[in-house]
Amino acid sequence: MYSLKFSLRSLARELLRNIWGRLFVYPALLANERSHEALAAYVARRARKLGIDPDGVAKAPLLTKAQVKADPARFVRPRSLGTLCRNTIRTSGTSGSPLTLVQTLGTVVREEAFVYRQLRWIGYRHGQRRAWIRGDIVCAENPADGRYWCRDWIGNMLMMSSYHLSNATIGSYIDALERFDPVVIQAYPSSIAALASWLNASGRRYQGGSLKGIMTSSETLEPAVRAAVTEAFGVTVYDWYGQAERVAALGTCEHGNYHLLPDYGMVELLDRPDGSCELVGTSLNNPAMPLVRYRTGDTVVPGDAPCPCGRVFPLVKAVIGRQEKIITLPDGRIIARLDRVFQGIDRHLLEGQVLYRGDGKFTLRVVAGDGFGAADEAALIDQFLLRVPGVQVAVERVDAIARGPNGKFEFIAVEA
Helix, strand or coil: CHHHHHHHHHHHHHHHHHHHHHHHHHHHHHHHCCCHHHHHHHHHHHHHHCCCCHHHHHHCCCECHHHHHHCHHHHCCCCCHHHCCEEEEEECCCCCCCEEEEEEHHHHHHHHHHHHHHHHHHCCCCCCCEEEEECCCCCCCCCCCCCCEEEECCCCEEEEECCCCECCCHHHHHHHHHHHCCCEEEECHHHHHHHHHHHHHCCCCCCCCCCCEEEEECCCCCHHHHHHHHHHHCCEEEEEECCCCCCCCEEECCCCCEEECCCCEEEEEEECCCCCEEEEEEECCCCCCCCCCEEEEEEEEECCCCCCCCCCCCEEEEEECCCCCCEECCCCEEECCCHHHHCCCCCCEEEEEEEEEECCEEEEEEEECCCCCHHHHHHHHHHHHHHCCCCEEEEEECCCCCCCCCCCCCCEEECC
Protein backbone atom coordinates (compact mmCIF):
# COMPACT_ATOMS: atom_id res chain seq x y z
CA MET A 1 0.00 0.00 0.00
CA TYR A 2 2.75 2.46 0.93
CA SER A 3 4.80 1.62 -2.16
CA LEU A 4 1.76 2.20 -4.36
CA LYS A 5 0.99 5.48 -2.62
CA PHE A 6 4.49 6.91 -3.07
CA SER A 7 4.82 5.58 -6.62
CA LEU A 8 1.58 7.30 -7.66
CA ARG A 9 2.66 10.50 -5.90
CA SER A 10 5.99 10.35 -7.69
CA LEU A 11 4.25 9.86 -11.06
CA ALA A 12 2.06 12.91 -10.47
CA ARG A 13 5.05 15.02 -9.43
CA GLU A 14 7.07 13.87 -12.42
CA LEU A 15 4.32 14.84 -14.87
CA LEU A 16 3.33 18.12 -13.22
CA ARG A 17 6.64 19.61 -12.14
CA ASN A 18 9.85 17.57 -12.19
CA ILE A 19 10.20 17.02 -15.92
CA TRP A 20 9.54 20.71 -16.61
CA GLY A 21 12.12 21.81 -14.08
CA ARG A 22 14.81 19.57 -15.54
CA LEU A 23 14.09 20.42 -19.18
CA PHE A 24 13.29 24.13 -19.07
CA VAL A 25 14.77 25.62 -15.88
CA TYR A 26 17.86 23.56 -15.12
CA PRO A 27 19.80 24.46 -18.34
CA ALA A 28 19.71 28.16 -17.40
CA LEU A 29 20.79 27.36 -13.85
CA LEU A 30 23.68 25.31 -15.20
CA ALA A 31 24.85 28.29 -17.31
CA ASN A 32 24.95 30.49 -14.18
CA GLU A 33 27.55 28.35 -12.39
CA ARG A 34 30.68 29.52 -14.21
CA SER A 35 29.79 32.96 -15.59
CA HIS A 36 29.32 36.18 -13.61
CA GLU A 37 27.74 37.78 -16.68
CA ALA A 38 25.20 34.98 -17.19
CA LEU A 39 24.36 35.00 -13.48
CA ALA A 40 23.80 38.77 -13.36
CA ALA A 41 21.63 38.70 -16.48
CA TYR A 42 19.57 35.81 -15.10
CA VAL A 43 18.93 37.58 -11.77
CA ALA A 44 17.91 40.77 -13.58
CA ARG A 45 15.46 38.84 -15.79
CA ARG A 46 13.90 37.07 -12.83
CA ALA A 47 13.56 40.31 -10.87
CA ARG A 48 11.85 42.05 -13.80
CA LYS A 49 9.48 39.11 -14.22
CA LEU A 50 8.38 39.48 -10.61
CA GLY A 51 8.13 43.27 -10.87
CA ILE A 52 11.03 43.84 -8.49
CA ASP A 53 13.50 46.69 -8.98
CA PRO A 54 16.93 45.26 -8.09
CA ASP A 55 18.32 48.76 -7.44
CA GLY A 56 15.43 49.61 -5.14
CA VAL A 57 15.48 46.48 -2.99
CA ALA A 58 18.08 47.87 -0.57
CA LYS A 59 15.78 50.83 0.18
CA ALA A 60 12.78 48.66 1.06
CA PRO A 61 11.96 48.11 4.74
CA LEU A 62 12.97 44.84 6.35
CA LEU A 63 10.17 42.27 6.52
CA THR A 64 9.76 39.91 9.48
CA LYS A 65 8.08 36.55 9.86
CA ALA A 66 5.72 38.08 12.43
CA GLN A 67 4.45 40.56 9.82
CA VAL A 68 3.82 37.83 7.25
CA LYS A 69 2.15 35.61 9.83
CA ALA A 70 -0.12 38.41 11.06
CA ASP A 71 -1.54 39.19 7.62
CA PRO A 72 -0.34 36.78 4.90
CA ALA A 73 -3.02 37.95 2.44
CA ARG A 74 -1.33 41.36 2.35
CA PHE A 75 1.64 39.85 0.53
CA VAL A 76 -0.32 37.71 -1.95
CA ARG A 77 -0.63 39.19 -5.44
CA PRO A 78 -3.80 38.90 -7.54
CA ARG A 79 -3.93 36.03 -10.00
CA SER A 80 -2.63 36.68 -13.50
CA LEU A 81 -2.30 34.57 -16.64
CA GLY A 82 1.00 33.10 -15.46
CA THR A 83 0.03 32.58 -11.83
CA LEU A 84 -3.40 30.94 -12.05
CA CYS A 85 -2.21 27.58 -10.68
CA ARG A 86 -1.22 28.07 -7.08
CA ASN A 87 -1.49 26.34 -3.75
CA THR A 88 -1.23 27.16 -0.05
CA ILE A 89 1.47 25.60 2.10
CA ARG A 90 1.80 25.66 5.86
CA THR A 91 4.99 25.28 7.79
CA SER A 92 5.77 25.27 11.49
CA GLY A 93 9.30 26.51 10.90
CA THR A 94 12.21 25.88 13.24
CA SER A 95 10.63 27.92 16.02
CA GLY A 96 7.31 26.08 15.98
CA SER A 97 5.48 29.23 14.85
CA PRO A 98 3.17 28.22 11.97
CA LEU A 99 3.20 30.24 8.77
CA THR A 100 0.83 30.22 5.79
CA LEU A 101 2.34 30.84 2.35
CA VAL A 102 1.02 30.83 -1.22
CA GLN A 103 3.10 29.61 -4.15
CA THR A 104 2.50 29.00 -7.84
CA LEU A 105 3.00 25.77 -9.72
CA GLY A 106 5.91 27.48 -11.46
CA THR A 107 7.52 28.07 -8.07
CA VAL A 108 7.43 24.34 -7.35
CA VAL A 109 8.85 23.60 -10.80
CA ARG A 110 11.73 26.01 -10.23
CA GLU A 111 12.39 24.58 -6.77
CA GLU A 112 12.73 21.14 -8.32
CA ALA A 113 15.27 22.49 -10.81
CA PHE A 114 17.44 23.96 -8.05
CA VAL A 115 17.38 20.72 -6.06
CA TYR A 116 18.21 18.81 -9.23
CA ARG A 117 21.23 21.06 -9.79
CA GLN A 118 22.41 20.23 -6.28
CA LEU A 119 21.95 16.52 -7.01
CA ARG A 120 23.96 16.93 -10.21
CA TRP A 121 26.80 18.42 -8.16
CA ILE A 122 26.84 15.11 -6.27
CA GLY A 123 27.04 13.15 -9.53
CA TYR A 124 23.43 11.97 -9.63
CA ARG A 125 21.57 11.65 -12.94
CA HIS A 126 17.84 11.39 -13.37
CA GLY A 127 16.52 7.86 -12.95
CA GLN A 128 19.36 6.58 -10.79
CA ARG A 129 18.63 4.97 -7.42
CA ARG A 130 18.08 7.19 -4.37
CA ALA A 131 17.31 6.50 -0.72
CA TRP A 132 15.12 8.87 1.32
CA ILE A 133 15.23 9.05 5.16
CA ARG A 134 13.09 12.00 6.16
CA GLY A 135 9.78 12.74 7.86
CA ASP A 136 7.42 10.68 5.71
CA ILE A 137 5.13 7.95 7.04
CA VAL A 138 6.32 5.05 4.89
CA CYS A 139 5.26 1.97 6.87
CA ALA A 140 2.86 0.76 9.55
CA GLU A 141 3.46 1.54 13.21
CA ASN A 142 4.73 -2.01 13.80
CA PRO A 143 5.35 -3.66 10.41
CA ALA A 144 4.97 -7.43 10.69
CA ASP A 145 7.84 -8.11 8.30
CA GLY A 146 10.23 -5.73 10.08
CA ARG A 147 10.61 -3.51 7.02
CA TYR A 148 10.61 0.16 8.00
CA TRP A 149 10.66 1.28 4.39
CA CYS A 150 8.87 0.96 1.07
CA ARG A 151 9.71 1.43 -2.62
CA ASP A 152 8.80 4.34 -4.83
CA TRP A 153 8.96 2.46 -8.12
CA ILE A 154 8.41 5.49 -10.35
CA GLY A 155 11.02 7.62 -8.60
CA ASN A 156 13.37 4.64 -8.13
CA MET A 157 13.65 5.48 -4.45
CA LEU A 158 13.88 3.52 -1.22
CA MET A 159 11.64 5.44 1.21
CA MET A 160 12.83 4.80 4.79
CA SER A 161 11.17 5.83 8.05
CA SER A 162 13.02 8.35 10.19
CA TYR A 163 10.68 7.53 13.09
CA HIS A 164 11.67 3.89 13.63
CA LEU A 165 15.42 4.36 13.95
CA SER A 166 16.82 2.66 17.05
CA ASN A 167 19.81 0.60 18.08
CA ALA A 168 17.67 -2.51 17.46
CA THR A 169 16.61 -1.53 13.93
CA ILE A 170 19.57 0.38 12.44
CA GLY A 171 21.33 -2.81 11.39
CA SER A 172 18.40 -3.75 9.17
CA TYR A 173 18.37 -0.21 7.71
CA ILE A 174 22.03 -0.59 6.74
CA ASP A 175 21.42 -4.01 5.20
CA ALA A 176 18.48 -2.65 3.16
CA LEU A 177 20.55 0.31 1.96
CA GLU A 178 23.42 -1.92 0.89
CA ARG A 179 21.06 -4.22 -1.02
CA PHE A 180 19.36 -1.31 -2.77
CA ASP A 181 22.75 0.38 -3.38
CA PRO A 182 21.60 3.98 -4.01
CA VAL A 183 23.70 6.58 -5.82
CA VAL A 184 22.50 9.27 -3.39
CA ILE A 185 21.01 9.19 0.11
CA GLN A 186 18.79 12.15 1.05
CA ALA A 187 18.24 12.40 4.79
CA TYR A 188 17.81 14.57 7.84
CA PRO A 189 21.23 15.12 9.47
CA SER A 190 19.90 13.51 12.66
CA SER A 191 18.75 10.42 10.74
CA ILE A 192 21.97 9.82 8.82
CA ALA A 193 23.94 10.62 12.00
CA ALA A 194 22.19 7.75 13.78
CA LEU A 195 23.20 5.33 11.01
CA ALA A 196 26.77 6.66 10.97
CA SER A 197 27.13 6.40 14.74
CA TRP A 198 25.95 2.79 14.66
CA LEU A 199 28.39 1.91 11.88
CA ASN A 200 31.33 3.64 13.55
CA ALA A 201 30.56 2.09 16.96
CA SER A 202 30.37 -1.34 15.32
CA GLY A 203 33.66 -0.85 13.50
CA ARG A 204 31.85 -1.26 10.17
CA ARG A 205 31.89 0.75 6.97
CA TYR A 206 29.02 1.11 4.55
CA GLN A 207 29.45 -1.39 1.70
CA GLY A 208 27.24 0.06 -1.05
CA GLY A 209 29.42 0.44 -4.11
CA SER A 210 27.34 2.99 -6.04
CA LEU A 211 27.04 5.72 -3.40
CA LYS A 212 28.43 9.06 -4.63
CA GLY A 213 27.21 11.38 -1.88
CA ILE A 214 24.77 12.09 0.92
CA MET A 215 22.48 15.10 0.75
CA THR A 216 21.19 16.52 4.03
CA SER A 217 18.68 19.31 4.67
CA SER A 218 16.08 20.75 7.10
CA GLU A 219 18.41 20.70 10.12
CA THR A 220 21.80 22.22 10.86
CA LEU A 221 24.61 19.93 9.79
CA GLU A 222 27.11 20.03 12.63
CA PRO A 223 30.82 19.54 11.76
CA ALA A 224 31.03 16.49 14.05
CA VAL A 225 28.07 14.89 12.27
CA ARG A 226 29.58 15.62 8.86
CA ALA A 227 32.85 14.00 9.94
CA ALA A 228 31.13 10.92 11.40
CA VAL A 229 28.99 10.41 8.28
CA THR A 230 31.97 10.83 5.97
CA GLU A 231 33.92 8.26 7.99
CA ALA A 232 31.09 5.72 8.04
CA PHE A 233 29.91 6.06 4.43
CA GLY A 234 33.13 7.12 2.73
CA VAL A 235 31.58 9.91 0.65
CA THR A 236 31.17 13.69 0.77
CA VAL A 237 28.17 15.10 2.63
CA TYR A 238 26.31 17.73 0.62
CA ASP A 239 24.09 20.01 2.69
CA TRP A 240 21.16 22.02 1.30
CA TYR A 241 19.77 25.07 3.08
CA GLY A 242 16.42 26.56 2.12
CA GLN A 243 13.13 27.60 3.64
CA ALA A 244 9.45 27.51 2.75
CA GLU A 245 9.46 31.27 2.17
CA ARG A 246 11.69 30.64 -0.90
CA VAL A 247 13.92 33.71 -0.43
CA ALA A 248 17.40 32.21 -0.02
CA ALA A 249 19.27 28.95 -0.60
CA LEU A 250 22.73 27.52 -0.10
CA GLY A 251 24.22 24.33 -1.48
CA THR A 252 27.39 22.36 -0.85
CA CYS A 253 29.81 21.59 -3.67
CA GLU A 254 32.06 18.57 -4.09
CA HIS A 255 34.77 20.26 -2.01
CA GLY A 256 32.45 20.41 1.00
CA ASN A 257 32.02 24.20 0.80
CA TYR A 258 28.73 26.06 1.13
CA HIS A 259 27.79 28.34 -1.75
CA LEU A 260 25.17 31.08 -1.57
CA LEU A 261 22.93 30.80 -4.64
CA PRO A 262 22.20 34.30 -6.02
CA ASP A 263 19.99 32.93 -8.80
CA TYR A 264 17.62 31.49 -6.17
CA GLY A 265 17.07 34.73 -4.25
CA MET A 266 18.58 38.20 -3.91
CA VAL A 267 20.39 37.97 -0.58
CA GLU A 268 22.00 40.51 1.70
CA LEU A 269 23.91 39.75 4.87
CA LEU A 270 23.12 41.79 7.99
CA ASP A 271 26.16 41.99 10.26
CA ARG A 272 25.82 40.73 13.82
CA PRO A 273 28.11 41.61 16.76
CA ASP A 274 29.64 38.12 16.86
CA GLY A 275 30.92 38.29 13.28
CA SER A 276 28.13 36.23 11.79
CA CYS A 277 25.44 37.61 9.47
CA GLU A 278 21.68 37.21 9.27
CA LEU A 279 20.32 36.08 5.91
CA VAL A 280 17.87 38.54 4.39
CA GLY A 281 16.36 37.43 1.10
CA THR A 282 14.13 38.65 -1.71
CA SER A 283 12.09 36.17 -3.78
CA LEU A 284 13.05 35.43 -7.37
CA ASN A 285 10.88 32.36 -7.88
CA ASN A 286 7.42 32.98 -6.42
CA PRO A 287 5.29 35.54 -8.31
CA ALA A 288 2.24 34.73 -6.16
CA MET A 289 3.83 35.90 -2.92
CA PRO A 290 7.19 37.57 -3.56
CA LEU A 291 8.72 38.59 -0.23
CA VAL A 292 11.13 41.53 -0.31
CA ARG A 293 13.97 41.86 2.24
CA TYR A 294 12.58 39.04 4.35
CA ARG A 295 14.48 38.34 7.56
CA THR A 296 14.95 34.57 7.69
CA GLY A 297 16.23 34.61 11.28
CA ASP A 298 19.03 32.23 10.25
CA THR A 299 22.66 33.26 10.41
CA VAL A 300 25.77 32.34 8.44
CA VAL A 301 29.49 32.96 8.67
CA PRO A 302 30.55 34.51 5.35
CA GLY A 303 33.58 33.27 3.45
CA ASP A 304 36.04 35.11 1.24
CA ALA A 305 38.50 32.74 -0.46
CA PRO A 306 37.59 31.37 -3.92
CA CYS A 307 36.44 27.75 -4.06
CA PRO A 308 38.46 25.17 -6.01
CA CYS A 309 35.23 24.03 -7.70
CA GLY A 310 35.36 27.16 -9.87
CA ARG A 311 31.73 28.19 -9.42
CA VAL A 312 31.04 31.91 -9.20
CA PHE A 313 28.62 31.61 -6.28
CA PRO A 314 29.80 33.31 -3.05
CA LEU A 315 31.23 31.10 -0.31
CA VAL A 316 29.80 30.70 3.18
CA LYS A 317 31.95 29.14 5.92
CA ALA A 318 29.10 27.85 8.06
CA VAL A 319 25.32 27.89 8.48
CA ILE A 320 24.20 28.60 12.05
CA GLY A 321 20.75 27.81 13.41
CA ARG A 322 18.21 25.02 13.25
CA GLN A 323 19.97 23.11 16.01
CA GLU A 324 17.55 20.63 17.49
CA LYS A 325 17.91 18.11 20.26
CA ILE A 326 17.93 14.42 19.46
CA ILE A 327 16.03 12.26 21.94
CA THR A 328 16.61 8.59 22.60
CA LEU A 329 13.52 6.87 24.03
CA PRO A 330 13.70 4.04 26.59
CA ASP A 331 13.09 1.49 23.80
CA GLY A 332 16.08 2.82 21.82
CA ARG A 333 14.20 4.83 19.21
CA ILE A 334 15.93 8.01 18.11
CA ILE A 335 13.58 11.00 17.76
CA ALA A 336 14.32 14.34 16.07
CA ARG A 337 12.79 16.83 13.62
CA LEU A 338 9.14 16.81 14.73
CA ASP A 339 8.14 20.08 13.07
CA ARG A 340 5.36 18.47 11.03
CA VAL A 341 3.39 17.84 14.21
CA PHE A 342 2.13 21.44 14.23
CA GLN A 343 1.40 21.74 10.51
CA GLY A 344 -2.24 22.26 9.62
CA ILE A 345 -3.18 23.78 13.01
CA ASP A 346 -1.83 27.22 12.19
CA ARG A 347 -5.20 28.96 12.06
CA HIS A 348 -5.54 28.84 15.84
CA LEU A 349 -1.94 28.23 16.98
CA LEU A 350 0.61 30.97 17.54
CA GLU A 351 3.58 28.84 18.59
CA GLY A 352 4.34 25.27 19.58
CA GLN A 353 7.12 23.38 21.33
CA VAL A 354 7.77 19.70 22.03
CA LEU A 355 8.87 19.10 25.63
CA TYR A 356 10.33 15.72 26.55
CA ARG A 357 9.90 14.92 30.23
CA GLY A 358 11.75 11.61 30.18
CA ASP A 359 10.60 7.99 30.36
CA GLY A 360 8.66 8.23 27.09
CA LYS A 361 6.49 11.19 28.22
CA PHE A 362 5.95 14.27 26.08
CA THR A 363 4.11 17.57 26.44
CA LEU A 364 3.14 19.74 23.49
CA ARG A 365 3.37 23.32 24.70
CA VAL A 366 1.18 25.64 22.67
CA VAL A 367 0.54 29.35 22.64
CA ALA A 368 -3.07 29.21 21.49
CA GLY A 369 -4.99 31.85 19.61
CA ASP A 370 -8.70 32.49 19.40
CA GLY A 371 -10.64 29.44 18.30
CA PHE A 372 -8.10 26.86 19.48
CA GLY A 373 -10.16 24.13 21.13
CA ALA A 374 -10.39 20.50 22.11
CA ALA A 375 -10.53 19.34 18.49
CA ASP A 376 -7.22 21.06 17.79
CA GLU A 377 -5.66 19.45 20.86
CA ALA A 378 -6.84 16.04 19.71
CA ALA A 379 -5.47 16.65 16.21
CA LEU A 380 -2.06 17.59 17.63
CA ILE A 381 -1.94 14.45 19.74
CA ASP A 382 -2.97 12.29 16.77
CA GLN A 383 -0.28 13.82 14.55
CA PHE A 384 2.35 13.34 17.24
CA LEU A 385 1.45 9.69 17.89
CA LEU A 386 1.47 9.02 14.14
CA ARG A 387 5.18 9.86 14.18
CA VAL A 388 6.09 8.73 17.70
CA PRO A 389 3.72 5.87 18.55
CA GLY A 390 3.53 4.17 21.92
CA VAL A 391 4.39 7.16 24.12
CA GLN A 392 2.44 9.38 26.51
CA VAL A 393 1.64 12.84 25.19
CA ALA A 394 -0.44 15.75 26.46
CA VAL A 395 -1.13 19.32 25.36
CA GLU A 396 -0.32 22.22 27.67
CA ARG A 397 -1.46 25.77 26.92
CA VAL A 398 1.04 28.44 27.95
CA ASP A 399 1.12 32.22 27.68
CA ALA A 400 4.60 32.31 26.13
CA ILE A 401 7.60 30.12 25.36
CA ALA A 402 10.95 31.33 26.69
CA ARG A 403 13.49 32.52 24.11
CA GLY A 404 17.23 32.11 24.03
CA PRO A 405 19.85 34.79 23.30
CA ASN A 406 19.22 34.51 19.54
CA GLY A 407 15.53 35.30 19.93
CA LYS A 408 14.43 31.74 19.12
CA PHE A 409 13.26 28.95 21.39
CA GLU A 410 14.21 25.31 21.27
CA PHE A 411 11.69 23.43 19.14
CA ILE A 412 12.47 20.23 21.02
CA ALA A 413 13.19 20.89 24.70
CA VAL A 414 14.18 18.44 27.41
CA GLU A 415 12.97 18.90 30.96
CA ALA A 416 15.84 19.20 33.41
